[in-house]
Amino acid sequence: MAAGDAESSLELSLTGSGALPGALPPARSRIFKIIVIGDSNVGKTCLTYRFCAGRFPQRTEATIGVDFRERAVTIDGEHIKIQLWDTAGQERFRKSMVQHYYRNVHAVVFVYDMTNIASFHSLPSWIEECKQHLLANDIPRILVGNKCDLRSAIQVPTDLAQKFADTHSMPLFETSAKNPNDNDHVEAIFMTLAHKLKSHKPLMLSQPPDHDEIHIKPEPKPITSCWC
């Protein structure tokens, strides 16, 4: 929520992968509201910043309450705003504050720090909390292990994380907000989610069936190995 600083400010209207230069914006683009949750210091602010500003922030500060970043993308010719709600990791905030953030959420991103097993062990309580707040059961959820650039410090083995993700029927992505080569990857993760949302009928009313044609490199598939 800090002001006057690019790191914490909202990134408005950065054009996405497929924006048509000079094209008129539609009367009103759809908004996908995605909430990003997980323990303090796992890198939620960095990941959302990476997606919205296209780079790793020089420095971040503790998120107090909730921060909000946004990016406009074009998927199959449709302009869509992806709104990322970057929440505070400290437990006390979620207990009484977080209900607000869950309002009208379209998707959830759970983040853990691959170099911190405790952040992985907290996931069940995050998932539980999310269940309590979200009325709809079929909201798309994904699991992201961050900081895979710190190879020698990894504490959460991929197979363990994969097993966990399977149990909770979520796709798993291991990534790094920091590694410059991973820019595409963080991008791909959120774009995958956006695609999923676009074709997710129950939530997105009044949309004709669509065929996802966008191609993102590297191909965003739930993975079993790190792209670092």
Add this chain to the structure above:
Amino acid sequence: MWCEVVSLLRSLGSALVSYFDAKKKRKVAEIYQALNSDPIDVPKLRRMAISKGGLLTDEIRCKVWPKLLSVNTDNLPPLPAGKELRQDNKDYQQVLLDVRRSLRRFPPGMPDDQREGLQEELIDIILHVLKRNPQLHYYQGYHDIVVTFLLVVGDRLATALVEKLSVHHLRDFMYPTMDNTKQILNYLMLIIDQVNPEVHDFIAEVGTIFALSWLITWFGHVLSDFRHVVRLYDFFLACHPLMPIYFAAVIVLHRKQEVLDCECDMASVHHLLCQIPQDLPYESLISKAGEIFVQFPPSKLTKEAAQAERTAASTFKDFELASVQQRPDTVLRQRFRERMRGEERLRGEERTKSILTKPRTNRFVKLAVMGLTVALGAAALAMVKSALEWAPKFQLQIFP
């Protein structure tokens, strides 16, 4: 000809400068006078902290802040070794994470090793206060408040001030849950409703989360210019613990046009309001916050909203207690009530205007009267006593 104009302007400029210099000098002299009088003239110090420019320099702040918090600076206990504090401390990890990421709170030109030293001190102060007060629970953002004290008064005094502040002003944020904090955020809505119902109805749709970091860091987290932060701290330290939420309301009201022009959804409003313009007219906003406080004190807000008295009860129980015994406060309310009646029921915009055009003269005096009731727990009794001692005399001055 042109040269003459320029030189005229120049001398006018320097005359202005010396005018402000003289004014500032006079204020400094007044502050020292209050400090040196026996007993120390705390009410006057409060007025100085509230009035234009606040306490002016960090040197003065070192002397006056302890007085505003009734902290005895004579024999400050030595700080325990940091190592001990950090062992088996449940908060250490979170504090460490937050302090490490707090680089932006330190002056830009500061050498790294000096900053790192201060960060270590910051951790120790926080852990020390938490250890001595197990009822207090650390929250992310607490470090933004503590760093302000550390930078202004140094670690030893900062520890004493922060401890006092935490068990009084900040305690509502430091319960095991943030329920009380949430209720204080509701005050924001109550205040805005009183002043401008239209803005209230708009904000009611989007919630008050945008003000959370303002409130629990006393704006330390969101203002990048340290001078503005300390100016606000002068003000808040001299006033009722709920003043930060009044100030938050004033910021929203100040930007009401932008707010109303915004799309009425949580994201747009959140985005707009979280970007606090760095060039806010702080002095006039402080005056407005004070005026609104006088006109709609917390007790009145709660009554009007028929809210459970539990709201932030711990913080202003002392306040209520004190104000019952305090004539000036009652008199003030009466005055405003009469005034309001006289002016008929003004709504919204007009009502704001009526607040803002109240005579300036006595505002700081009134606020200082209110400030006296700041909840200071054990010290409250003494405070009230001293308030009663000077109040009758004082009252004559306010209401001739």
